[in-house]
Amino acid sequence: MAKHHINPNNWISSYSDYLFNYTISRVNDRDMAQDLVSETFLAGLKSMANFKGEASERTWLVSILKRKIIDYYRKINSNKGKAEVRMNYNSDTETEGDWMEERVADPFDKTAEDKLENSELGNAIHNCLEKLPKKQAEVFKMKTILGHDTETICNGLDITASNLWVIIHRARTALADCMEKNWF
Amino acid sequence: MKISTLFISCEEAKHICDKTQYQEATSWERLKLGIRRSWCRITQAYVKKNNKLTELVEKSDLNCLKKEERHNIKKQFEEELAKHQ
Structure with a gap:
């Protein structure tokens, strides 16, 4: 090995x-x-x-x-x-006995499985990002993950807006291809 | 208005599609993309793939370090690294 x-x-x-x-x-x-x-x-x-x-x-x-x-x-x-652990139970007599339902997990809350899948998905995207040229990965992360606006990135990296969009286009194309091979 | 201004190249369609992923395309650009998408298979495939990527990134709750955060970690690490070299 x-x-x-x-x-x-x-x-x-x-x-x-x-x-x-x-x-x-x-x-x-x-x-x-x-x-x-x-x-x-x-x-x-x-x-x-x-x-x-x-x-x-x-x-x-x-x-x-x-x-x-x-x-x-x-x-x-x-x-x-x-x-000290404190729990507030409902003391209203009309709803007495409903306390257990009140504490049933929220069905719209993320389940552990969802979180695990999302974490694996995040790792898969990071693996694909590592394969990109450094500049492409940097611009993609700033724009897509950190949500910086175009002007901030252009000023920070000293590139023009059209440069930025060319880099984003290449990064997105390569990432989509990589994810298609490794995730689906 | 010239009708030809409504028709865009495949490359321009891809560029508008990229901007759309970041809500930076204007309504006019989105209209032109829609027209191109209605008949161009390459544009259709690109839009589908691009939307899927955006969906995956959003679903993953992906995180990365901000420039200054990475800088702080790097600074601390390099000081320690210097002692080892």
Whole structure:
């Protein structure tokens, strides 16, 4: 089996978005997700000697990140355990006995399965984004994921609006093709 | 108004379709795209594929780091990396 090599100089540009997306879908807190990603890179750096090359760098970093996320939940759960649990039941006598229905899960709420599928879909899109030329991926992310307007992107990257639309067109075409092969 | 202004090339149709994904196409452009789409199979296929991609991206709740967020992580990482090299 081919051995994978480790090169921390490329970690931020290659894996930060993937790891961030992975984290935020699990912790649902943007600041915390950034902290966990940052801690993952630093932990990876410290334990580089343990990298055997049997898995890809990304897989190895994700395994570190998973442990960080578990630690994060352990920490908040131990804090929760110390707090008093309060539940407000309806005291209205006419609706007495309806409390159980009140607490039945909202059918319009996202189910765990939906969330899992969406998370896998997000990973599939990130995998396709990684195959795009760097500039295309950057412009696509700024426009589509971060929702920046055309003018902001053009000023930030010093490109014209027509350049931007050409880049977007190429990125969308390549992504759609990649998703067609890998998702459907 | 010249009737020819209503007819656009396939490339222009694709460009308008891309802008439509970001709600940046005008009503006039959308009308021209609609006319082209009514008879051009290439445009029909492109619109279908493009709409599907938008749908998938929206469904995935995809996230990525903002430029300054990535910069902060990078700065912290590079300081640590320098100690290892």
